[in-house]
Amino acid sequence: MKQAQIGLIGLAVMGANLARNIASKGFDIVVYNRTAEKTQAFIKEYGNEHLSGELQDLATFVASIESPRKIIIMVQAGKPVDAVIEDLLPYLEKDDCIIDCGNSYYRDTIRRETYLAPKGIRFMGCGVSGGEEWALNGPSIMPGGSVADYVKLSPIFSAIAARDFNGSACVTHIGVGASGHFVKMVHNGIEYAVMQIMAEAYDTLRKLYNLSAPEIADIFETYSQGKLGSYLFDISLKVLRKEDEFQDGGSLVDYILDRAGQKGTGKWTAIDALERNVCVPTIAEAVFARNISASKKLRGELAPTFTKVSAKNLPPLSEFIPLLENGLYASILSAYAQGYDLIIQASTTEWWDVNLAEISRIWEGGCIIRAEILSFLHQAFLDAPAGVSHLFAIPEVMNAFQTTISDWHKVTSIIIEHGIAVPTITSSLSYFESITDDKHPANYLQGLRDFFGAHTYERTDREGTFHTQWSE
Ligand SMILES: NC(=O)c1ccc[n+]([C@@H]2O[C@H](COP(=O)([O-])OP(=O)(O)OC[C@H]3O[C@@H](n4cnc5c(N)ncnc54)[C@H](OP(=O)(O)O)[C@@H]3O)[C@@H](O)[C@H]2O)c1
Known part of the structure; x- marks a missing residue:
């Protein structure tokens, strides 16, 4: 059986439209959703030679993606992302890459990357903006993570992204770590x-x-x-x-x-x-x-x-x-x-x-x-x-x-x-x-702070830290 080039989990508005966008550019994608009826309904309406997902269990879903795997997660931010990662882990192999395209808090992205690295699982935090319409027609994509992982995903990202004012793809490697979700x-x-x-x-x-x-x-x-x-x-x-x-x-x-x-x-x-x-x-x-x-x-x-x-x-x-x-x-x-x-x-x-x-x-x-x-x-x-x-x-x-x-x-x-x-x-x-003002009233604040708390102050005319006995 022909394997998909990429998998996607989460078929609410964003995931569904991103999957359709990816398939419309000729990439083979397989989709999965926790509630299986949604997957069935989605595939019934939009399934085609590039877009599949009749499979009901996660093991079959993962096995149907070519190795090393690329799996986009597009579920509700927060605990659901951790839940999906835990569900996936038993089926993943070294160098498989999870790409979290939801609005995850960037500190969660740092935590997840640190958690998955010793297991040999790659992790990218990737910002996607534009709402449901632009997930389908071309979002702005902000991927963070390693350059090597970005290079592997780049052909898909570039094909599905919006165009800038000069016609280039609205995607760039933001930086390592959680930079994509931060931006x-x-x-x-x-x-x-x-x-x-x-x-x-x-x-x-x-x-x-x-x-x-x-x-x-x-x-x-x-x-x-x-x-x-x-x-x-x-x-x-x-x-x-x-x-x-x-x-x-x-x-x-x-x-x-x-x-x-x-x-x-x-x-x-x-x-x-x-x-x-x-x-x-x-x-x-x-x-x-x-x-x-x-x-x-x-x-x-x-x-x-x-x-x-x-x-x-x-x-x-x-x-x-x-x-x-x-x-x-x-x-x-x-x-x-x-x-x-x-x-x-x-x-x-x-x-x-x-x-x-x-x-x-x-x-x-x-x-x-x-x-x-x-x-x-x-x-x-x-x-x-x-x-x-x-x-x-x-x-x-x-x-x-x-x-x-x-x-x-x-x-x-x-x-x-x-x-x-x-x-x-x-x-x-x-x-x-x-x-744009080089004269702030912070000198006055410093005087008050030194008065009631001996917090000291610096001077404009000499080096050092000063404290004044303000009351006689
Ligand atoms: N909506 C927007 O305009 C927009 C724009 C940019 C970014 N985003 C971000 O994109 C992501 C997806 O947004 P969305 O609006 O399409 O969907 P959503 O309403 O944020 O999330 C619904 C999806 O999450 C799944 N889910 C929830 N809890 C789960 C769990 N514990 N385990 C597995 N799956 C779980 C749901 O599966 P079930 O069907 O089984 O419930 C469903 O597929 C979010 O991070 C969101 O912040 C949204």
Whole structure:
């Protein structure tokens, strides 16, 4: 019997579509799912000469893959991944490779690689972005692990991945170890930030200018045709223009409860940054914004107790639209810079040697944050001096801020003056102002700390550590 070139476990939306994508590129793939009925139904609908999986037990599934085996796991992140690995182990042989393509926490990936290595089993943590549609039509793929394993998987990854703006595959070897899942985690953190920044723009336009959802869509459409062009702006137009099926003539978005869900990747990004002493305030604020949105009952109780500021001295909408566009662009660029900084810091301490030009390139297609801005960042990193330590240290990037900073200040102050909460727009701005300022008030903090706790301080005019007896 002809053996499959690769196996895949997990036939929910992502796994099913990834398997179909792989088969459509002419690779022979065999699939397996814990619940056998799902496998049967899937194969009945999509099975073909390249896609098989009628087999019910794991032993037969593993035996039907050519050796050394490549087996993709696409199941729910967390314990299910460990469960699948344990189930597989009795049937695996030396040099078989498990590729975890789910949204696993990168520290779990380190643990699993360490657990499997002494058993002779290869393990790759591989980020896959784009959701179900792009798993089928071409996701952005972020594989971590050894170069040798990447080389073996590369023909399949390259065939199934999305295309970047120049037509190359949206896949690259991110680095060794858990770097692939780390970069996917930060991708999702940036996604949280960008979506919240856009949500704040939507909120501003409806509250300050009383615009309807379709009217906001018209403004976002002009943005999407310029430097803010992105998948998220494209799908915004569809979300904002969708009519509700229950309320005659209303917009569906107006009937969606304002309580956001989350699966945890944004929180992981913020926590990891805190543990590494890296600043990602916009990503953290985006997580907090979802948390506050979830406090629907409390917000409902507090809202009537506080009178909101009424609109005054508002510029005409025609003047506000370009200000907001520049404010959004700079806020989003600042959020990217924070995510990239986290990757740079982790890559240095974990010895991953991640290439940020390549990461920008593979995010140009297939993934949720794909956007025009990534083409700019890709080129900026290619042009950057060797060993550049921060996105803001690249002259083209700083120039982009120089041309937008005045509008960014203006639009932020107008919004704040009218009492609208824009935590990600303001934190993006504060991050930029703060990291480009060589005079912080930390000298004052150090004085206070030394006063109450004898924590000592350094001086600007001489070497050493000092403590002062502050009270007479
Ligand atoms: N959905 C998205 O848009 C998206 C985008 C990017 C990445 N991801 C990631 O991709 C992975 C798959 O996502 P998904 O949405 O397709 O599926 P999911 O809902 O996260 O997981 C369902 C799959 O996991 C299997 N499973 C759960 N517990 C199991 C266990 N203990 N042992 C064996 N199998 C188990 C289920 O098998 P049964 O059928 O037997 O229950 C089913 O195949 C996740 O890590 C997810 O975070 C999802």
